[in-house]
Amino acid sequence: MPLSASTLSYKTNVRSLRATVAVARGRKPLRAWCEANSQQPYLAHDSMVAQLGSGTCASGARRNPLELLRRERNPSQRSSLLLEVGASWSEHTSTYNPSEVETFISRELGVSEYNVMMLALGMTTNPPLCDYDTSAVRAAIRALKGANIDVSDIWFLVSKRPELLTLPDVLERWVAFLQVYGLKDRDLVNFLQRAPRRLLDGSSTLYQAGCVINFLRQLGIKNEYLAPRVLAVWPEVLCRDVEGELRPVVTFLMNLGVEVSDVAGMVCVWPELLLASVPEQLSPFVSYLEELGCSRTQAAEMFMIAPHLLGFKPADVFGHRVKSLEAIGATRQQLHAMVAKSTVWLTASGGVQAQIDFLLQQVGCTPPEALQLLCACPQIMAEKDFELERKWRYIQDTLGGSKALLLSCPLVLASSLMVVLGPRYSFLESRGRAIKGNWAPSTTPGCCPPPAAAEPASEPAPPAAAAGAEPGAAPQVDLGRLLTLDDAAWCEVVGLPLREFREHSVRFVTDYNDKITKDAAREFQDELKKLGIYEGTD
Numbered sequence: 392m393p394l395s396a397s398t399l400s401y402k403t404n405v406r407s408l409r410a411t412v413a414v415a416r417g418r419k420p421l422r423a424w425c426e427a428n429s430q431q432p433y434l435a436h437d438s439m440v441a442q443l444g445s446g447t448c449a450s451g452a453r454r455n456p457l458e459l460l461r462r463e464r465n466p467s468q469r470s471s472l473l474l475e476v477g478a479s480w481s482e483h484t485s486t487y488n489p490s491e492v493e494t495f496i497s498r499e500l501g502v503s504e505y506n507v508m509m510l511a512l513g514m515t516t517n518p519p520l521c522d523y524d525t526s527a528v529r530a531a532i533r534a535l536k537g538a539n540i541d542v543s544d545i546w547f548l549v550s551k552r553p554e555l556l557t558l559p560d561v562l563e564r565w566v567a568f569l570q571v572y573g574l575k576d577r578d579l580v581n582f583l584q585r586a587p588r589r590l591l592d593g594s595s596t597l598y599q600a601g602c603v604i605n606f607l608r609q610l611g612i613k614n615e616y617l618a619p620r621v622l623a624v625w626p627e628v629l630c631r632d633v634e635g636e637l638r639p640v641v642t643f644l645m646n647l648g649v650e651v652s653d654v655a656g657m658v659c660v661w662p663e664l665l666l667a668s669v670p671e672q673l674s675p676f677v678s679y680l681e682e683l684g685c686s687r688t689q690a691a692e693m694f695m696i697a698p699h700l701l702g703f704k705p706a707d708v709f710g711h712r713v714k715s716l717e718a719i720g721a722t723r724q725q726l727h728a729m730v731a732k733s734t735v736w737l738t739a740s741g742g743v744q745a746q747i748d749f750l751l752q753q754v755g756c757t758p759p760e761a762l763q764l765l766c767a768c769p770q771i772m773a774e775k776d777f778e779l780e781r782k783w784r785y786i787q788d789t790l791g792g793s794k795a796l797l798l799s800c801p802l803v804l805a806s807s808l809m810v811v812l813g814p815r816y817s818f819l820e821s822r823g824r825a826i827k828g829n830w831a832p833s834t835t836p837g838c839c840p841p842p843a844a845a846e847p848a849s850e851p852a853p854p855a856a857a858a859g860a861e862p863g864a865a866p867q868v869d870l871g872r873l874l875t876l877d878d879a880a881w882c883e884v885v886g887l888p889l890r891e892f893r894e895h896s897v898r899f900v901t902d903y904n905d906k907i908t909k910d911a912a913r914e915f916q917d918e919l920k921k922l923g924i925y926e927g928t929d
Contacts, residue, residue, distance in 0.1 A: 455483055455486055455487055455488065456472045456475045456476050456483060457472075457476065457483045457484065457487050457508070457512060458487065458488060459472055460472045460473065460476075460512050461490075461508075461511040461512050461514075461519055461520065461521055462519050462521065462522075464515060464517060464519075469515075484505065484508070487508055489504055489507065489508060489511075490511070490520070490521035490522075491525055492520060492521060492522075492523045492524075492525045492528055493507045493508065493511055493520065493521060495525050495528060495529065496528065496532075496549070496556075499529070499532055499542075500532070500542045500545055500546045500549070501542055501546075502546050506546075506550075510549070510550055510553060514553060516554065520553060523553075523556055523557060524557070527556065527557055527559050528556045528557075528559075530559035530560075530563075531555060531556045531557070531558065531559040531562050532545060532556070533559075534559055534562045534563040534566055535548070535562065535566070535579075537563075537566070538566045538570065538576060538579055539576050540576045540579060540580060541576065544576065544577065544580045545580075547580065548580050548583055548584055551584050552583065552584060555583060555591075558591055561591050561592075561593075562583075564597065565582075565583075565586075565590075565591070565597075566579060568597050568600065568601075569582060569618075569622070572604055572614055572617065572618055572622070573614040573615065573617070573618040574618045574619075574622060574623060575618070575619075577623075578618050578619050578622070578623040579623075581623040581624065582622060582623045582626050585623075585624070585625070585626050585627075586626040586627075587626065587627050587630065589630060590626060590627070590629060590630055594630075595629065595630045599629070599630070599632075600629040600630075602633050603628060603629050603631060603633060603637065604617070604622075604629070606633045606637055606638070607621065607628075607655075607658070610641065610651060610654055610655040610658065611651060611652050611655040612655045612658060612659060616659050620659045620660075620662070621658060621659060621662045624662050625662035625663055625665075625666070627666060628662055628665050628666065631665065631666065636665075637665055639669050640664065640665060640667055640669060640673065641654055643669045643673050643674070644657070644673075644691070644694065647677065647687050647688075647690060647691040647694070648687065648688050648691045649691045649694065649695060653695050656695070657694065657695060657698040660698055660699075661698040661699045661701075661702070663699075663702055664698050664701060667701055667702075672701060673701060675705070676690075676700075676701060676705050677690050679705035679706070679709070680693070680705065683709065683713070683726060683727070683730050683737075684726060684727030684728075684729075684730035684731060685730055685734060689730070689734050692734070693734055693737065693738055696738055697738045700738065708737075709737055711742055711744075712736070712737065712742055712743045712772075713726065715742065715743050715744045715747055716729075716743065716747075716762075716765070718747075719747060719751075719758040719759075719761055719762050720758055720759060720762050721762055721765075721766075725762070725766055728766060729765065729766060729769040730769075732768075732769050733769045733770050733773075735769075735770055735773040736769045736770065736771075736772035736773045738773075739772065739773035741775075743772040745776040746765075746771055746772045746774065746776060746779065747761060747765075747772075748776075749776055749779050749780065749783075750764060750765075750771075753780065753783060754783065754794055754797060755794055756794060760794070760798060763798065763801075764797060764798065764801045764804070765801075767801040768801035768802050768804070768805050770802075770805035771801065771804045771805050773805075774804065774805060778808070779804060781808060781907075782803070782804055782808050782812070783804075785808055785812070785813065786803065789816070789817075789827070790816060790827065790828070790830075791827035791828030791829075792828070792830075796830065796870075800870045800871060800874070802871075802874050802875070803870065803874060806874045808903075809899075809900055809903065810896075811873075811874060812873070812874065813899055813903060814892070814895060814896035814899045814900070815873050815881065815892075816868070816873065817895070817899050818887070818891075818892050818895045818896070818899075819868060819885065819887075821895065822887060824866070824868070824885065824887075825868050829867050829868065830867055830868055830870050831866075831867035831868060831869050831870070872884060878892065878893070
């Protein structure tokens with residue numbers, strides 16, 4: 392007698408429930424249950440829990456919520472399971488039953504089962520780790536070990552990208568390919584950690600990757616730099632089309648005046664340059680710089696110094712610098728003049744506001760005076776604020792200088808205290824050739840604004856005495872030449888031995904570093920005293 396539709400439905404549901412209970416008791420494989428219910432393995436848990444009633448087994452014992460969590464992908468359900476674990480974490484971890492693949496990874500890589508469990512619980516992609524094919528995982532780990540990658544590095548890679556364990560054939564091909572071009576164990580780990588999915592799923596071929604590598608080698612990048620500095624850092628480069636995407640970037644840079652060898656250097660410093668779009672990134676960047684007053688040659692020089700700037704919008708890089716200068720009255724013409732003198736302030740880290748604040752607050756400049764200093768010597772904006780403070784103290788305490796000295800020779804704030812200003816002045820002072828506050832005006836090009844008086848013929852010749860200086864005092868020091876000439880030329884002008892100056896310079900650096908250290912220790916001690924926690928003796 393044929394069964395009715397309702398009877399068939401009832402019998403089907405009974406069989407499904409019995410299979411569910413068998414799975415919960417561990418007597419029936421999960422895959423067989425999924426086939427009976429037309430579900431994928433990683434979706435089985437939702438239906439199974441619904442039929443069992445919130446994770447309760449047929450025997451009445453409750454399933455370990457951590458074992459449910461490793462399969463659950465729904466965010467709200469995961470949150471509920473974590474709340475259920477609550478303060479009973481230790482109890483649930485001690486009764487946690489690792490899957491076959493978890494046990495294999497723990498044993499093969501020498502990692503604790505707890506760490507593998509945490510990896511399985513933290514994954515939110517499908518399939519879950521517990522459903523990985525153990526044979527595929529074994530083959531993937533074998534391929535990585537075959538490349539002499541240490542098991543600790545393999546575990547690091549697996550913890551970052553566990554899906555690689557499902558791609559043993561792909562791993563084996565890429566590892567063999569990359570080893571030909573010099574990628575070592577750590578380079579391979581970095582490459583696989585950063586490689587985009589399309590590089591591993593077959594969207595990009597080894598042939599295409601080989602074409603990219605040959606193109607980079609034609610630029611002059613050697614294997615010892617290509618592997619660790621380009622491929623291991625930015626694997627996505629291998630997905631690019633040589634003629635349609637890479638060559639236009641190189642051509643654009645060469646049209647700016649960058650040599651091929653310099654392009655290779657830029658790529659080694661910042662491989663992402665090869666991913667830039669000429670019409671959307673490079674060309675608008677150059678146009679922005681030209682509006683600031685940069686020539687194409689200056690733009691090329693900036694890119695060679697700091698190629699990473701091309702990864703940002705030019706307004707984000709330079710906009711706040713321009714606004715800071717406009718706030719103290721800079722016009723577009725003055726900005727162009729600053730750029731024409733130097734672009735170093737455009738590429739220096741940190742912006743220019745700290746330098747402007749130093750001039751306004753510590754030196755006591757008015758906004759027009761600060762702008763005058765920066766227009767005369769834009770390099771000041773590339774100096775660190777603490778370096779400017781240190782130079783200013785030296786100018787005041789040792790040279791007897793003031794704001795007037797800075798306005799007459801702005802370059803003094805942009806010159807190196809440890810290499811130029813300090814050693815040379817102290818050398819003159821040790822020879823009785825310099826008196827505090829006794830400076831001569833200078834017409835040295837690029838150093839000072841044109842003075843009213845003519846420049847002395849040579850420094851040894853005694854010029855007019857400074858205000859307040861006694862007759863027969865040391866001649867005035869030409870600050871312009873002290874700051875701009877190289878060591879040999881300056882020693883020749885002042886008539887002092889170069890060898891003795893260099894010996895003195897070494898002593899100055901040592902003594903000044905000691906002074907800085909003592910001053911820093913004293914400042915720290917004073918701060919402790921203010922806080923009332925200083926326990927030392929003065």
